[in-house]
Amino acid sequence: MPLRQRTGPEQIYSRRPWQNVGPLPLAVNVDCSAKKFKNVQPDSRQPVPSIEPIEWLAGATKMIKWNEINWPTFLFFIFSPIGAIAGVVYVALNVGFHPATIALTVFMIFATGIGITGGYHRLFSHKSYEASKLVRWLYVFFGSAALEMSVIEWAYDHRNHHRYVDNDKDPYSINKGFWFAHILWLFRKRGTGNREEVDLNLVQDLWKDPVLRFQHRFYIPIALLTSFLFPAAIAALWGDFTGGLLIAGLARTVWVHQATFCINSVCHYLGTQPYSDRHTARDSWFTALVTYGEGYHNYHHEFPVDYRNGIRKYQYDPTKWLIFALSKVGLVWNLKRIPDEKILAAKMEMQEKRLAALSEKKAQTGGFAEGIAALRESGEKTLIRIQERFDELATNMKEMRREKKSRTEMKDLRKQLIRTYRLHEQKAVELMREISSQRMPAAA
Numbered sequence: 001m002p003l004r005q006r007t008g009p010e011q012i013y014s015r016r017p018w019q020n021v022g023p024l025p026l027a028v029n030v031d032c033s034a035k036k037f038k039n040v041q042p043d044s045r046q047p048v049p050s051i052e053p054i055e056w057l058a059g060a061t062k063m064i065k066w067n068e069i070n071w072p073t074f075l076f077f078i079f080s081p082i083g084a085i086a087g088v089v090y091v092a093l094n095v096g097f098h099p100a101t102i103a104l105t106v107f108m109i110f111a112t113g114i115g116i117t118g119g120y121h122r123l124f125s126h127k128s129y130e131a132s133k134l135v136r137w138l139y140v141f142f143g144s145a146a147l148e149m150s151v152i153e154w155a156y157d158h159r160n161h162h163r164y165v166d167n168d169k170d171p172y173s174i175n176k177g178f179w180f181a182h183i184l185w186l187f188r189k190r191g192t193g194n195r196e197e198v199d200l201n202l203v204q205d206l207w208k209d210p211v212l213r214f215q216h217r218f219y220i221p222i223a224l225l226t227s228f229l230f231p232a233a234i235a236a237l238w239g240d241f242t243g244g245l246l247i248a249g250l251a252r253t254v255w256v257h258q259a260t261f262c263i264n265s266v267c268h269y270l271g272t273q274p275y276s277d278r279h280t281a282r283d284s285w286f287t288a289l290v291t292y293g294e295g296y297h298n299y300h301h302e303f304p305v306d307y308r309n310g311i312r313k314y315q316y317d318p319t320k321w322l323i324f325a326l327s328k329v330g331l332v333w334n335l336k337r338i339p340d341e342k343i344l345a346a347k348m349e350m351q352e353k354r355l356a357a358l359s360e361k362k363a364q365t366g367g368f369a370e371g372i373a374a375l376r377e378s379g380e381k382t383l384i385r386i387q388e389r390f391d392e393l394a395t396n397m398k399e400m401r402r403e404k405k406s407r408t409e410m411k412d413l414r415k416q417l418i419r420t421y422r423l424h425e426q427k428a429v430e431l432m433r434e435i436s437s438q439r440m441p442a443a444a
Contacts, residue, residue: 077187101243112227123139148256259291268282281301297309341398390424
């Protein structure tokens with residue numbers, strides 16, 4: 001059962017990517033009706049490009065002109081991994097790995113990673129919850145140490161990514177290539193190609209925050225201080241300044257960079273699409289392991305204002321767990337969740353899209369059309385009956401939420417809703433198996 005926030009009223013949002021430039025509305029009407037099977041058609045989407053090994057550098061010169069390259073950024077991302085490897089080797093051969101420095105490195109990996117996922121991403125970019133000044137300051141401090149731009153720049157690019165996902169205005173569109181989405185997009189100067197200068201109209205809510213304005217204006221010294229000097233100074237307390245600088249500083253920064261970049265590349269290339277195929281975003285559990293839960297990307301793109309990415313209990317999302325824990329002690333509040341009926345309706349729609357695609361593919365094979373049509377007709381009636389029951393329960397749940405019914409009543413209705421969804425899933429899978437098992441009719 002998904003975690004439930006109890007410290008304040010949960011806000012309900014429609015299943016849409018980022019649409020507005022200001023703060024999100026407090027609530028919208030929720031229409032939970034799933035499309036009927038007979039009206040669902042398979043999508044014809046642009047295929048995700050293949051990964052070409054030579055694309056790493058050759059692709060850069062092809063997609064980004066030399067006069068468009070941001071040379072400081074380019075050189076940093078080329079030489080920082082080399083420096084990190086050399087630093088690890090140097091420490092191993094000349095200094096040795098101090099246990100306290102290793103512990104500091106692990107702490108910095110998590111602190112800077114969560115600074116991006118919980119702070120830059122879920123708090124500042126999507127407003128999926130509200131936080132106290134202490135939490136916001138900590139996010140800014142450790143997010144700066146990740147060396148991934150200021151909050152204002154990061155959020156601007158990310159909001160544009162959601163607004164223009166997969167088209168030419170998407171700053172890190174996967175359709176420009178795997179490596180472009182992973183890192184090459186950062187090599188382009190702002191104001192060239194599809195990398196726009198920061199438009200404050202899209203981040204006006206962030207620009208009003210004096211802390212974020214200060215970080216944006218003095219980002220480079222703040223980033224160098226927090227990313228390198230801070231861990232080095234801490235490690236100097238036990239006589240390992242070099243280890244703190246090279247391991248907890250440089251090597252850790254490179255690791256966090258590559259983990260973050262995998263969200264833009266791997267999570268738009270590999271994985272499943274249980275909630276939507278209107279975009280290339282995919283759920284990838286193994287990416288979630290190194291990105292503090294950000295790997296459930298198909299869900300995130302379909303429901304971007306939810307403070308959770310992994311909504312199931314078994315899904316690894318430490319960012320969600322931290323936000324929830326902070327809400328229990330009053331440091332964050334107003335956690336936003338998408339209602340269960342909306343999530344389940346999206347999954348039902350995807351099941352029906354797959355069913356429609358399979359039926360169409362099978363029917364195109366000679367001799368199968370008549371049998372497939374008969375199966376679809378009988379299966380459709382069952383699915384529509386289940387959908388009607390689901391819609392009825394979803395409407396009741398919406399009304400009960402509005403009337404603030406008791407937790408017990410809501411829990412019972414939720415169980416009925418989930419049972420109905422699972423019945424739909426079961427019948428859809430059975431129908432797909434029947435369609436897949438159809439054989440060519442014997443010749444007369």
